[in-house]
Amino acid sequence: MATKIDRRSLLRVTGTALGIGALYSVFPSLTRNAGAEVIARSLFDINGEAPAPFSFIQLSDTHVGFNGPPDPLGTKAFESAVATINGLKDRPELVIVTGDLTHDADSSDEHAKRFRLFKEISAKIGAAQIKVVPGENDAALDGGDMFREFMGPTHYSFDHRGVHFIALDNVSSGRPAVGAEQLAWMKNDLARFPKTAPIIVFTHRPLFDLKPEWEWFTSDGDDVMNVLAPYENVTVLYGHIHRENFHQTGKTKLYAARSLIFAFPDPATTPTKKPMPFDKAQPFKNLGIRRVTGNATGNDLQIEEVELSTAQYSGAVGIDQMLKHGDADAKDE
Amino acid sequence: MTITKNKLVTVTVLAVGCAIVFAAIEPKSRVARADVNPKVIEITAKKFEFTPSEITIRKGEPVILRLSSTDRVHGFMSKPLKVDTDIAAGKPTEVQVTPDTAGDFTIICDHYCGIGHGNMKMKVLVVE
Numbered sequence: 001m002a003t004k005i006d007r008r009s010l011l012r013v014t015g016t017a018l019g020i021g022a023l024y025s026v027f028p029s030l031t032r033n034a035g036a037e038v039i040a041r042s043l044f045d046i047n048g049e050a051p052a053p054f055s056f057i058q059l060s061d062t063h064v065g066f067n068g069p070p071d072p073l074g075t076k077a078f079e080s081a082v083a084t085i086n087g088l089k090d091r092p093e094l095v096i097v098t099g100d101l102t103h104d105a106d107s108s109d110e111h112a113k114r115f116r117l118f119k120e121i122s123a124k125i126g127a128a129q130i131k132v133v134p135g136e137n138d139a140a141l142d143g144g145d146m147f148r149e150f151m152g153p154t155h156y157s158f159d160h161r162g163v164h165f166i167a168l169d170n171v172s173s174g175r176p177a178v179g180a181e182q183l184a185w186m187k188n189d190l191a192r193f194p195k196t197a198p199i200i201v202f203t204h205r206p207l208f209d210l211k212p213e214w215e216w217f218t219s220d221g222d223d224v225m226n227v228l229a230p231y232e233n234v235t236v237l238y239g240h241i242h243r244e245n246f247h248q249t250g251k252t253k254l255y256a257a258r259s260l261i262f263a264f265p266d267p268a269t270t271p272t273k274k275p276m277p278f279d280k281a282q283p284f285k286n287l288g289i290r291r292v293t294g295n296a297t298g299n300d301l302q303i304e305e306v307e308l309s310t311a312q313y314s315g316a317v318g319i320d321q322m323l324k325h326g327d328a329d330a331k332d333e
Numbered sequence: 334m335t336i337t338k339n340k341l342v343t344v345t346v347l348a349v350g351c352a353i354v355f356a357a358i359e360p361k362s363r364v365a366r367a368d369v370n371p372k373v374i375e376i377t378a379k380k381f382e383f384t385p386s387e388i389t390i391r392k393g394e395p396v397i398l399r400l401s402s403t404d405r406v407h408g409f410m411s412k413p414l415k416v417d418t419d420i421a422a423g424k425p426t427e428v429q430v431t432p433d434t435a436g437d438f439t440i441i442c443d444h445y446c447g448i449g450h451g452n453m454k455m456k457v458l459v460v461e
Contacts, residue, residue, distance in 0.1 A: 140445030
C-alpha cells in the first residue's frame, strides 16, 4: 500500500524503512529554492561539502544473539538484509544502525561474542560506511563500555555530502534519557549551522511519548526536540519499537524502522506488549525493506513495502529443515 | 434595643460570607488532614517484578509508596500518575501519589535492568 507524504524541505528523504531497514535517497531540491545556492555555499564553507544526491540505508534492532520463539532464525533476517543491500543496483554510501545491535546477555563474554558476530555480519555490507548508535541491550547495563570497545563512541556527529548527521545516545545511562551533558554538546554542535541546513538525527528510542507504558519514550525527549525546533530541515530516524511509525513535531519529522528480529504489535490494537508470533510460512513477515520513491520535482512520495528475500530458505519446507537441523549461524544461545 | 436595617444587612452579609469562607476552607482542611497521615504502601522491586504486582488506591486520596529494591537499581515510572523515580538497592525511596483520575494504570521499571526488564511492571487500580 502506498502512503503519500507531503515534503517541502530542502532535504528530501525518499526512503524509509524497514524490516531490513530503510533505504533513503537524499537529494536537496536546490533547483527549486531561490536561496538554495547561498545555503549550499554556506554548507560547503562549514563542512567542506555542498549538498549532493546520495542514498543510504537504515537498519535497526538486529538483536544479534537472540534466538527464541518469536524468531527462531536468529540472525537470518539480518543476513538477508545484508544480501539485499549488496544486491542493490546502486550501492548505498552509508548504512546507519539505530540500536540494539546485540541482544543483551547474562555474561560479558557472551555479550562480547555477540558484538563480534554483529561486526562480522555487518562487515559483509559492501563498500558502505557503517554508523551506529547503541540500544539499551547494547549499553544500558555497563554505561556503554562494551559498545565503545567494539563500536566506538555512543554519540557523535559527522557530515556526509552536505547533510549533517547527529548520532544521539538515549540509552547508556540506564534510563531512557539523553542527559544534560549530551544536550549541551548537541546544541553546541548545531550552532555553526544555518537554520536551513539539512540535519538527520539518528537514535534508538523515540524522542516523544509514543507509548510510555511500553517504554516507547525518552524522558528528556522534549528538551532534544526544543534544541532541534529552530532548524527547518530535520529528520529523526530511530528504532526500538520494532515497527514503522511516522510522527511530526513542528517541522521535525520522525520515522521508526522495523527491526530485523521480530515485530511488536500496534499499541492501539492491543493492551499487551508482546512480540508478534513467528510465522513459518512467512519467516520475515514485517521484516522488509520500505522503498520510497518520488519524482524530482514533486512533493508526493510513494512508499512501497518490500519483503526480505526468503529464496535461500525455500519457503516453509526450508524453514522446517533449518529449525530441525539448525546451521552454523542459527544455534541456541 | 432596635436593630437598624443597615445593621441587619451587615450582619446578614457577614454571616453569609463566613459560611462561604467556611465552605471553601473545609474541603482543603479535609485534604490537609488526609495529608498528615496518608496511607503507606510498601512495594518491593527485584529483577524483573514488583511485589505486590497490583494495588488499589482511591481517586483524590494521597498515598505514600515506600519503594525498596533487593538487588539493583530499578525505575518506577507512570506518566498519568505523575511518578518517576529510581529505586536504589538497599535505600528505600518514598513517593507520594494523589491520583486525579479513576482507572487502571501501569507502572513500569524504566531503568534497564537486564533480560526480562521489558516485563517488569505493576498495575495501579484507581477507584472513585
